[in-house]
Amino acid sequence: xxxxxxxxxxxxxxxxxxxxxxxxxxxxxxxDRTRRRGKARIPNIKLGKYLRFKRAEVQQWLEELREI
Numbered sequence: 001x002x003x004x005x006x007x008x009x010x011x012x013x014x015x016x017x018x019x020x021x022x023x024x025x026x027x028x029x030x031x032d033r034t035r036r037r038g039k040a041r042i043p044n045i046k047l048g049k050y051l052r053f054k055r056a057e058v059q060q061w062l063e064e065l066r067e068i
Contacts, residue, residue: 013045013052022058039064 019042020027033042034051043057 012055014055014058015053016051019053019058023062 014022016027016030020030023030030042031051033040034044035041042061043053045052045054
């Protein structure tokens with residue numbers, strides 16, 4: 001992986017606030033979805049005490065919810 005690909009992947013990471021703003025929901029709703037089990041759980045990456053989200057994984061999660 002070259003440096004530009006690595007930088008691009010890091011730019012894809014979203015914060016809890018970014019995801020809440022994108023989905024137009026409260027931050028507390030996002031935190032609640034990170035504690036759920038199964039398909040209701042929004043995929044995330046834990047970096048110490050911080051949560052990050054890959055944009056593509058959030059979009060895929062939304063698509064899967066639509067199919068339920």
